[in-house]
Amino acid sequence: MQVDALRMHPAPPPRVRVFATSDLHVTLGFLGSVDESDARRAWDRIGDFPSFRSVTGSFSGIEPLGHPGKPSALCAMVDDGREPLAEMIAEARETLLSAAGAPEDTRPPLPHMTLARIQRRAKAAERRQALRWADTIDVRAVAFTAPSVALYTWADDRQDRLFRIVERHVFDS
DSSP, X not given: OEEESOOOOSOOOTTEEEOOGGGOOBOSOOOOXXXXXXXXXXXXXXXXXXXXXXXXXXXXXXXEXXXXXXXXXXXXXXXXXXXXXXXXXXXXXXXXHHHHTOOOOOSOOOOEEEEEEEOTTOOHHHHHHHHHHHHTOOOTTOEEXXXXXXXXXXXXXXXXXXXXXXXXXXXXX
């Protein structure tokens, strides 16, 4: 995913980890803790979805996601581009999760890009500080292009970045 003009100032408070630019993505389906062979079986289905196409768009704002009383993710919510991404998620998620043997996800599609995570061990005051910090980030002028889908796994060294791309499928122009 290519993201233009994303600036997160001031610096995040303690117990907040900002994602590296290379880690930014919109999730079509979270496979969770599955074996590599199961993830690859799902990936083998990636060409089966006629709605898959390059999407450009923008964001409406930052929202905390996760448990309502203890949110863990600070996410930029897709505004322009929401409909085609929601369509892609709705079309692919069940098939991909099933092919990987991952649990079903019956929630409505929610196109978003996680920008940062609040650490699990954050205390209530640190969570409130993280939410106040997220409120200072204006993403409304940020544009993105999603020209492909990718299969991600954890990075070998998670100090610089959390994920690494295993395979990528670039959409036809």
